[in-house]
Amino acid sequence: MTTLADPVPGGRPGDVARATALSGELAGRGVHGIVLSYVDTAGVGRVKTVPTAKLPAAATRGVGMSPVFDTFLAHDAIVTTDVLGSPDGDLRLFPDLDELVALAAQPGWAWAPVDRITQDGERHPGCSRTVLRRTVTEAAERYGLEFRAGIEIEWVYGRGDVPDGEFVPATTGPAYGATRQVELSACTAELLAALAAQGVDVDQLHPEYAAGQFELSVGALDPVAAADRSVLVRQTIRAVAQRHGLRVSFAPAVTAGSVGNGGHVHLSAWRDGVNLHAGGDGRYGLTAEAESFAAGLLAHLPGLTAVTAPSPASYLRLQPSRWAGVFTAWGPEARECAVRVIAGAAGGRGREANVEVKPVDLAANPYLALACLIAAGLDGLATGAALPAEVTGDPARLAPEEAAARGVERLPVSLAQAVAAFRGDRVLREALGPILADAVIAVREGESAAVEGWDEERIAAAYRWTY
Template identity: 75%
Template sequence: MTTLADPVPGGRPGDVERAAALAGELTGRGVHGVVLAYVDTAGIGRVKTIPTARLASAAAWGVGMSPVFDTFLANDAIVTTDVLGSPDGDLRLYPDLGQLVVLSGQPGWAWAPVDRITQEGEPHPGCARTFLRRIVTDAAGHHGITFKAAVEVEWTFAQAPTADGGFVPATTGPAYGATRQVELGDCTADLLAALAEQGIDVEQLHPEYAAGQFEVSVGALDPVTAADRSVLVRQTIRAVARRHGFAVSFAPAVVAQGVGNGGHIHLSAWRDGVNLHSGGERRYGMTAEAESFTAGVLARLPALTAVTAPSPVSYLRLKPSQWAGVFTAWGRETRETALRVITGTAGHREQAANLEVKPVDLAANPYLTLGCLIAAGLDGLTSHAALPGEITGDPARLGAEEAAARGVRRLPVSLDEAVAAFREDAPLRAALGPVLADAVIAVRQGELAAVQGLDDEQLAAAYRWTY
C-alpha cells in the first residue's frame, strides 16, 4: 500500500523496523540490492541502488542525490532555473516500503519508488511524487473525493539497435495480428509471469498498430500507486525483453512517420465508494461533478500538453486521424477526441466508467501528469464548469466554422506552442508550485534547443533509445 505520509529524518514511524525485517526477508530470497527509483522532469527514470543490508539505513536517513537531476534533459545535459540546476545542495531519497517489490525480471534485485526531502527534513518542492501525493490528499480533505487511475503502456519490440542506432522491428506481423503474438509468444509469456509475480494486475496484453508495437493495460489503483506501477511495468518490460535478446522503446515516435507509442491515462473520481462517472443524471450516467471534472480537464488541455506530451518528439505522434486525440473535444467511446468517456458494459458500469485522456505519451512523468490532470479536473469541479456538447466521429472532418462553433480546437502542434500555453495557465502552474512549474518550462525549452535544426527523421532517432 502506498505510504501517504511525507518522509522525516530518522524515518517514518515504524519504517526502520519494517525495513530491517524486509532486508532479512529479501536476503533470504537471494536479493542483493534495491533499486531506488524516481522520474525526472524530462520523463527519464533515474535510480540509485543500495545493498539490501542498507535498506533500514535508507528508511531512516535516506540516500543522497543532487537536486540537479530536476533539470536534466533527456540527453543528460543540464539546464537551470533560479533555484535548480546548480551543483550545490543535496536531497535525501526515501523508499516507500509499501511499494517495495522483488523484481522477477531482474533476479537479485528489488525495487521501490522514492520521495525526496531536503537536508532540513522538508518535502522537496521539485519532487513529482510528493506533488501527486499532495494533490490526492488535498482532494480527499477538501472535496471528499478519491481517485482510481491506470496508465496504458505502449512500446515497440526491436532487434538490437544497429551501429547507427537504427530500428528494426522484432516482429513483422500485421497490426493486432496473431502472427505477432506467435513470434513473440515466449517473451510475452515470460513478461506476464514476471508481472504476476510482482503483484501487478494485468487486464490485457496484445499486439498494437505500429511495427513491433504492443500494449499492456493494468488494473486501476490510487493515482500514486498507478504512477508507481507505470514505472515498474516499464522496468519489467525492458528487463524481460533484454533477457530474450530484444530492445524496447517507449519513445512517443520510434520512427518519423506513422502511429507512435502512447501512454493514455484512465481516471475516475469517487466519493464514499461510489463512482461519480456512473449512475448520475447527466450525459451517459455522469454526475454533475463528473461532468464538471471532465470540463476542467478539457479546458486546460492546451497547457496540460506541456506535461502530457513533454518532448519535441511527442509531436510526431500527435497527428490527426491516428487515435492520438489531438482536438479539444470529448465523446463517448470516441477514440479521436482528446477525452474519451468510457461508460463500460451494462451491468458493470458502476465499476468500469472512467475518463480516458489520450494526448499522453510515455515521455511524460506519470506523477506530474496525474497530478496536473487531477488539479485541472478539480478546478472545473470547484467552478461548476459546464461540459460542452460531445463530438462523434473524427473531429478532423469538421470545417473551420463548425469546429469553432463547437469549441473544437487543435491542440498544440509543437512543444513550443504547448509551453506557451502552459506559461499562460496560472492555475496549473500554481498547482505545481513555482519550483516545479519553472522546472517544466526550463526543461522543455532545453529540449527544444537541443534538437533545433533536426528534421523529423533525425528527431525520432535522437529519442528512439532514450525512452
C-alpha cells in the same frame, strides 16, 4: 495502499523495524541490491541502488542524491532556473516500503519508488511524487474525493542484433495480428509471469498498430500507486526483452511519419465508495460533478500537453486521424477525441466508468501528469464547468465554421506552443508550485532548443532509445 505520509528523518513510525525485517526476508530470497527509483522533470527514470543490508539505513536517513537532476534534459544536458540546476546541495531519497518489490526479471534485485526531501527534512519542492501525493490528499480533504487511475503502456520491440541506434521491428505480423503474438510468445509469456510475481494486476496484453508495437493495460489504483506501477512495469518490460535479445522503446515516435507510442491515462473520481462517472443524471451516466471534472480536463488541455507530451518527439505522434486525440473535443467511446468518456459494459459500469485522456505519452513523468490532470479536473469541479456538445467521428473532418462553433481547436503542434500554453495556465502552475513549474518550463524550452532546425526523422532517431 501507497503510503500517503511524507518521509521524515529517522523514519516514519514502524519504518525502521519494517525495513529491517524486509532486508532479512529479501536477503533470504537471494536479493542483493535495491533500486531506488524516481522520474525526473524530463520523464527519464533515474536511480540509485543500495545493498539489501542497507535498506534500514535508507529508511532512517535516506540516500543522498543531487537536486540537479530536476533540470536535466532527456539527453543529460543541464539547464537552470533561479533555484534549480546548480551543482551545489543534496537531497535524501526515502524508499516507500509499501511499494518495495523483488524484481522477477532481474534476479538479485528489488525495486522501490522514492520520495525526496531536503537535508533539513522538508518536502523537496521539485519532487513530483510528493506533489502528486499532496494533490491527492488535498482533493480528499477539500472535496471528499478519491481517485483511481490507470496508465496504458505502449511500446515497440526492436531486434537487438542491429547497429546501435537503428530500429528494426522484432515482429513481422500485421497490426493486432495473431502472428505477432506467436512470434513473441516466449517473451510475452515471461513478461506476464514476471508481472504476476511482482503483484501487478494485468488486464490486457496485445499486439498494437505500429510495427513491432504492443500494449499492456493494468488495473486501476490510487494515483500515486498508478504512477509507481507505470514505472515498475516499464522496467520489467525492458528487463524481460533484454533476456530475449530484444530492445524496447517507449518513445512517443520511434520512426517519423507513423503511429507512435501512447500512454493514455484513465481517471475516475469516487466519493464514499461510489464512482461519480456512473449512475448520474447527466449524459452517459455522468454525475454533475463528473461532467464538470471532464470539462476541466478539456479546458486545460493546451497547457497540459507541456506535461503530458513533454518531448519534441511527442509532436510527431500528436497528429490528426491517428487516435492520438489532438483536438479539444470529447465524446462517448470517441477515440479521436482528446477526452473519451467510457461508460463501461452493462453490469459493471459502477466499477468501470472513467474518463480517458489521450494526448499523453510515456515521455511524460507520470507523477507530474497525474497531478496536473487531477488539478485541471478539480478546477472544472470547483467552477461548475459545463461540457460542450459532444463530438462523434473524427474532429479533423469538421468544417472550420462547425469546429469553431463547437469550440473544437487543435492542440499545440509543437513543444514550444505547449510551453506557451502552460505558462499562461495559472491552475497548472499553481498545482506544481513555482519551483517545479519553472523547472518544467526550463526543461521543455531546453528540449526545444536542442532540436531546433532538425527534421522529423532526426528528432525521432534522437529520442528513440531515450524512453
